[in-house]
Amino acid sequence: MPPVFRFAPSPNGFLHLGHAYSALLNFERARETGGRLLLRIEDIDATRCRPDYESAIYHDLAWLGISWETPARRQSEHLADYRAALQKLSALGLVYPAFESRAEIARLVAAREVDGPWPHDPDGAPLYPGDAKLLSAGEREQLMTSGAPYALRLDMVAASRRVAGLTWNELGAGPDGERGIVPARPEAWGDVILARKETPTSYHLSVVVDDALQGVSEIVRGQDLFHATSVHRLLQVLLGLPEPAYRHHALIRDGEGRKLSKSSRSTGLRDLRAAGATPASIRRSVGLG
Numbered sequence: 686m687p688p689v690f691r692f693a694p695s696p697n698g699f700l701h702l703g704h705a706y707s708a709l710l711n712f713e714r715a716r717e718t719g720g721r722l723l724l725r726i727e728d729i730d731a732t733r734c735r736p737d738y739e740s741a742i743y744h745d746l747a748w749l750g751i752s753w754e755t756p757a758r759r760q761s762e763h764l765a766d767y768r769a770a771l772q773k774l775s776a777l778g779l780v781y782p783a784f785e786s787r788a789e790i791a792r793l794v795a796a797r798e799v800d801g802p803w804p805h806d807p808d809g810a811p812l813y814p815g816d817a818k819l820l821s822a823g824e825r826e827q828l829m830t831s832g833a834p835y836a837l838r839l840d841m842v843a844a845s846r847r848v849a850g851l852t853w854n855e856l857g858a859g860p861d862g863e864r865g866i867v868p869a870r871p872e873a874w875g876d877v878i879l880a881r882k883e884t885p886t887s888y889h890l891s892v893v894v895d896d897a898l899q900g901v902s903e904i905v906r907g908q909d910l911f912h913a914t915s916v917h918r919l920l921q922v923l924l925g926l927p928e929p930a931y932r933h934h935a936l937i938r939d940g941e942g943r944k945l946s947k948s949s950r951s952t953g954l955r956d957l958r959a960a961g962a963t964p965a966s967i968r969r970s971v972g973l974g
């Protein structure tokens with residue numbers, strides 16, 4: 686079976702040099718190995734994703750000389766797949782609804798920090814500080830039927846208890862040079878959100894479901910997602926999904942050493958193109974000359 690690669694951008698802004706680097710690496714790995722390259726549009730966040738950003742993705746990738754199998758998979762068209770995975774995790778007793786708003790969470794964290802530092806996840810966000818896990822079935826039922834918004838969270842303690850010696854095979858490198866068989870530490874993320882009342886999925890859930898459904902065998906993506914791989918491995922094991930290999934690559938940074946953002950115009954592919962950049966000059970500027 687030929688290896689399967691994917692580039693999986695979110696259409697919530699225009700692609701920049703970092704995306705070009707990631708897409709080109711995937712394209713080249715697929716060519717080098719006689720593999721397939723898929724494109725996945727990660728558009729589950731309806732409030733931030735826009736059709737014009739999606740068309741720009743197709744246009745920018747084609748301009749770079751990248752080709753992929755069509756049609757691209759659009760996550761918003763596959764909510765039933767994520768709902769099924771969520772139900773599987775619920776049936777294992779690993780999912781609970783939490784009703785706190787962002788502001789309430791911030792207040793709870795501040796209250797906990799009175800007694801000392803409260804743990805933060807690898808992305809720097811405080812771990813979920815609430816105790817919605819302890820609500821009785823009746824209390825949950827009542828809150829859910831009252832129409833209150835909620836997030837469905839993974840009970841990380843119970844989930845981690847079901848898996849032992851969780852690792853992944855890192856073919857690239859983590860931010861601290863981690864490579865080879867790397868231990869996964871999903872506990873560092875606390876009770877992550879798997880879905881919300883109005884959306885039956887989250888980034889973590891849809892990415893593992895799609896990678897498995899699409900038969901992705903090697904995941905080439907930026908080091909900013911290195912630590913998230915711990916959560917992805919945990920979900921793969923809980924859902925009985927196959928284990929892909931991971932190849933995390935260094936991030937392209939701006940002149941001040943900052944990670945690129947979709948709002949920064951100076952590194953956006955369409956602005957660079959308008960200013961005279963060519964596919965060859967883009968390749969050179971990401972070190973693939």
Ligand code: GLU
Binds near residue numbers: 727892905906907
């Ligand atoms: N959609 C994610 C992003 O644009 C990438 C997901 C992944 O490669 O796993 O950052």
